[in-house]
Amino acid sequence: MGVSPDNVHGLILAVSSSIFIGTSFIIKKKGLKKAGTKGVRAGSGGYTYLYEPLWWAGMISMIVGEIANFAAYAFAPAILVTPLGALSIIVSAVLAHFVLEEKLHIFGVLGCVLCMVGSTSIVLHAPQERQINSVKQVWHHATQPGFIIYTVVILVLVAVLIFRFVPRYGKTHLIVYVGICSLMGSLTVMSVKAMGIALKLTFSGTNQFKYYETWVFTLIVTVCCLFQINYLNKALDTFNTAVISPVYYVMFTIFTILASMIMFKDWESQNASQIVTELCGFITILSGTFLLHKTKDMGNEAAKELPVFQSPRASEAPSSPISGSHR
Template identity: 65%
Template sequence: MALSNDNLKGVTLALLSSGFIGASFIIKKKGLRKAAAASGVRAGVGGFSYLLEPLWWVGMITMILGEVANFVAYAFAPAVLVTPLGALSIIVSAVLAHFILKERLHALGILGYVMCIAGSLIIVVHAPQEREITSVREIWHMATHPAFLLYVASVVVLVFVLIFRFAPCYGQSNVLIYTGICSLMGSLSVMSVKALGTSLKLTFEGTNQLVYPETWFFMLVVVTCVLTQMNYLNKALDTFNTAIVSPIYYVMFTTFTILASVIMFKDWDGQSIGSVTSEICGFIVVLSGTILLHITKDHDKNPSRGGYTQISPSLTARLNGEMLKHIEDGEMSSNGEVVVNFKRPDSY
């Protein structure tokens, strides 16, 4: 199926957006590390010192540029086409993480990249055409349909449960908590972004939509959702390896966004079964690629999750002294290993 002019513009902007957003993950991660090293309080445990770190703001500006490109892309193409193309941001962030953050990139990860690209191409080829909308009130009618209102209510309940029940207990040990909050809120922000972008597009074309309160309501929802996403995405990036956060966030965010778009905008209405099936298969290929990228990455060693534990220099010196003493005394086992038997120091 040939791409329409609007869909082509949407694809181009989505690819550009993915490049900026993928780079922003790495820049912000570097900024979070510098801020934590300077202040001693990480964003993952409630610190906000990163707001004073210039590098974090560079990453934030880069992400804003990507989001602006993404914002405009939604005004030209359906969400089921634009959102899956975010897979490119995973490729960009994984490659940059390998070289800049020294997070190991295994050879098998290349297959994951190929799968992400192949799946994205399948989605692009079989994507539905953008539905023609002449007023923001048409979008409001879609947003107040009972099926979508049920989805919104479910998302709000889940987000509140995750924030107030699970995040305090499991947020530091389970990556799905923070990314789940970001993804659920992200699906609502995308629907509002598409509504707002369409309104602005119609306004620039000569049909003023700013006179309608629905336009301003969608803007309020966008701001609320984006601020929530930013807060919990920072927590996720600071707590977990970038190579874990990026693909899991992409998979969950894309899944919820496509679900919300299908419910609200009915993107698949009028498409043949073959086209819908191809899109679903392409999406599955992309998800498989992101999962492959995830399992081929090394996890950060975090003391709170059973990784390496830091030992103070004074304790290290005392342990070394005990070991040297036993070596000098000739206390060896039958197989030649040193036998070290000492009491744990009373203080660290």
């Protein structure tokens, strides 16, 4: 992967995006918890959080992060930008540990490290992006049979999740809400890529908004984002933030890179060694996420056994009627 000025700009924007998005998870979670005390929780279908300023602060942070991410796709290939979302896992997990008291076990920390190592492997071996000079070129890629089939499969899966699995397993299985966000997210990124290219070319003097294709991509981004926001709120209000972030990241990354591979045929210019290295990166990320998921409650259990303000020596003493957990 050549280090061009565009790639550097894309990397800086992607890292900034991850910091804002990782922080937004925490702020929105606090807003959702506060709103839940005043009305119906988001996880139960309520929308009280729309009246909570703290939730909107988190939403603004996420919007800023998404704008930075949006701009990054205009400069760098999706297969380079998307894996950098792993940084948001670290940000949200660390903040959740200190701000939300969702304790992260040492194996959870190891899971985060594995996610970062896998992402680095992917970034270092990312393929070169095809040169795009018009939104019409992106539209041509998007209307190829392969990507049309992919889009239909994604929409069918989302419909099945929403109408069949959400009522039954939405509140007990994290994968349902996060799956909807991730599947729709892959279509969002492809459309965001088109919009980013359109803006970049327009600012350079070639107006792309005279083409109807640009507005179609804009509509797709709007609809997909609304779906993602709605179901991400439900996931945040129902499950542990430190687990949502990595699971969402891994699923989103896999589907986004798969969509990019089908749409832009990114890996045609790569040799077997590069492809195998990227696959190893994916496996490393999946291993980290699995470890994080399996140990998600170990930190909280340890915290219950040994309260934060109680010393190990004090824990050996007999309990008294006024002693207890300092939560």
